Ligand SMILES: Nc1ncnc2c1ncn2[C@@H]1O[C@H](COP(=O)(O)OP(=O)(O)OP(=O)(O)O)[C@@H](O)[C@H]1O
């Protein structure tokens with residue numbers, strides 16, 4: 001009985017997987033196309049990948065994106081961890097309602113709204129007390145960290161909830177002090193979820209176009225911003241090559257992340 | 269001394285993130301409301317703040333001109349709002365159409381295959397939507413892969429216009445949001461007890477009947493959650509209408525962008541953002557209400 | 565005359581595992597047949613083949629003259645009551661019971677009347693509007709029963725219907741089940757691994773072991789004349805003595821099992837054969853003094869346990885043979901042997917069961 005899935009269901013499901021994968025697959029194939037024309041196959045070549053190496057604009061943008069990704073993901077993970085602890089370990093505190101609202105609202109806010117509102121604040125702040133002066137890497141980093149910490153909090157919270165509270169109490173019984181207990185017992189247990197949260201925040205930052213477009217200034221274009229402006233000029237084998245590299249990198253990170261999460265679930 | 273330290277740590281754990289989010293998430297929203305109630309002007313910045321702390325004390329002089337402007341030029345602003353809801357609504361439906369069978373299939377597979385399929389579903393979700401939309405353009409373009417194939421196969425002579433249509437928007441939305449629909453559906457379907465389905469078959473229900481009377485009602489929480497997860501970000505989508513849509517597929521996310529960057533009318537952009545937030549809050553409130561219903 | 569239900573050489577393989585192995589039996593209309601056997605012996609698999617959820621690897625099933633080979637579960641005149649009850653959690657009790665009737669497109673007032681009637685039958689009148697999650701285990705069990713009965717199946721399959729109930733509720737429900745079955749005259753197959761339950765419920769019992777149906781008989785026959793050591797051991801308490809046949813002496817066979825024993829047996833026995841002699845505890849009498857009966861020997865009392873209506877003893881006879889003895893308290897015994905350390909046991913040759921091989 002278990003194996004009887006109707007044919008129509010199988011067809012639709014296969015089509016669904018097709019929609020998810022075919023466009024990206026085709027793009028990857030055409031990134032190895034020798035010709036300049038996108039859809040005419042003119043033989044295998046890796047020349048577009050080589051060309052990327054000499055594209056200074058692109059490399060600068062890549063460096064900025066990595067920098068922003070690393071720093072914002074680190075802030076996101078630390079703050080996300082704090083949020084998760086605040087929710088699950090301190091049952092009643094003033095501001096709980098606010099924290100739960102603040103930490104969940106960014107998840108449903110359209111990126112254009114988040115980006116616009118942050119930019120307006122940065123401008124108002126600059127007008128009032130001179131910081132931040134102009135918009136650059138730091139404003140993008142702040143914006144990404146703000147969004148990322150909410151996602152990180154969700155990931156860590158799910159794991160922290162699973163850990164038996166009695167475990168912590170038992171350790172305290174043996175004379176451990178709170179911060180030490182946390183470091184020595186809880187942290188190793190939630191480490192996979194912390195790594196997963198970091199990877200998630202990094203990916204979100206690395207992929208973000210809309211928020212970054214609002215809060216970036218001249219000369220602080222991230223990789224998605226550069227790619228977006230290139231795409232507007234039309235499909236080109238060079239973008240195929242960047243896109244292929246980016247997607248493969250992120251996919252590898254996601255594989256590591258899911259492996260960590262699945263292995264943890266498998267142990268239970 | 270020791271407990272004082274603990275108390276301090278506790279305050280830090282709570283107030284550090286609360287402060288950050290207050291300053292960098294809530295304050296911007298407040299400022300955006302402020303700007304939306306401000307008068308536009310040709311200067312830097314291009315508005316005259318409604319709420320000001322200046323040399324002559326605090327002043328608050330809100331104007332509703334921006335909202336009136338939106339109302340007056342409704343074709344330029346409110347029509348994209350309706351369009352956003354329409355496109356997001358049908359995108360949600362199409363996602364559901366594909367996601368349900370996928371979730372069903374995954375839920376019926378054996379454990380190890382389930383893991384692999386779930387990773388396959390999740391992977392595209394984390395790769396940039398921008399790049400996937402770009403890949404889609406390569407398929408849908410007049411000189412793209414699909415048209416080339418159709419012409420080669422002799423199905424059409426001239427390329428079919430697929431870009432800048434509702435079709436391209438829906439394709440983009442499905443490609444972007446399908447995973448978000450599948451996960452909650454999968455979660456509700458995998459909990460479904462096989463013997464309940466067998467009981468229905470035993471009592472004379474054929475496949476369609478079993479689906480209609482048992483599977484669908486029992487997976488309804490997953491359907492609602494999935495629809496919200498897709499509809500909410502789809503309404504405010506920017507990349508998809510910007511890259512795949514034409515003038516007929518204008519959506520609010522893109523209008524905010526254009527008002528802000530092209531027209532440099534910040535107060536109107538802020539006012540549109542507020543309208544977008546209002547559109548998003550409605551389904552969330554509805555979902556909360558549903559939750560309360562099901563508890564009581 | 566062809567039997568009402570005919571199950572012919574049914575087998576089911578899951579990969580290499582032979583879950584059901586060449587099972588055949590017939591049922592008459594209105595029988596209450598119990599399938600009894602240890603966990604994993606293939607009872608549920610057999611039921612699932614009857615309901616149509618599994619295709620037999622071999623053999624065929626016929627119900628009321630109709631071959632079931634290519635009939636969908638939905639179209640079989642068979643309904644099943646699942647071990648987990650499998651109630652529809654999103655439907656009220658009434659809608660659960662009406663589910664099968666609605667599939668049959670009955671007029672709604674008839675459905676209503678039938679549901680009311682079924683609710684009365686299972687003593688749940690007035691609970692029709694409740695959701696399954698608000699019911700107790702016993703109530704759920706009765707909803708499941710009513711739901712399975714609603715389509716008036718020719719054959720009703722019950723997979724451990726009483727397993728989830730506590731002991732008291734269980735024995736009450738057993739009689740209820742028999743009552744309902746007799747009222748409706750439906751043919752029931754009840755799966756259980758509780759031998760007492762099988763004894764109380766059924767007109768006939770089939771004992772399964774490792775996929776095989778090892779014996780099919782009335783409860784009385786299963787108890788008194790088990791055909792294999794497995795059946796004898798599985799159904800009720802019993803003691804075994806390993807014995808060698810010596811010779812036939814008139815009505816009985818004389819055997820040697822540490823002590824000479826007279827036993828009743830078929831004429832297929834021959835001198836020198838090794839057999840197992842089985843005897844039920846309540847067929848043995850324990851006395852403080854020798855009484856001079858046939859099959860009497862001295863024993864040491866190793867242990868005893870009080871069972872309310874009687875006492876069960878573990879005794880050790882000559883050569884270390886172990887026996888279980890049950891003495892009812894209302895038996896007129898000469899002395900209360902409970903405080904004894906030694907005594908004598910005897911049993912009638914007619915009470916012995918000989919199991920060859
Ligand atoms: N779908 C299946 N796939 C593989 N093996 C199965 C399947 N269903 C049952 N089995 C195996 O078949 C054998 C018989 O199982 P079945 O469920 O019929 O036992 P049972 O007599 O009902 O046991 P219980 O009293 O514990 O319910 C078991 O070894 C079981 O593991």
Ligand SMILES: [Mg+2]
Nearest residue numbers: 607608609723
């Ligand atoms: Mg079973």
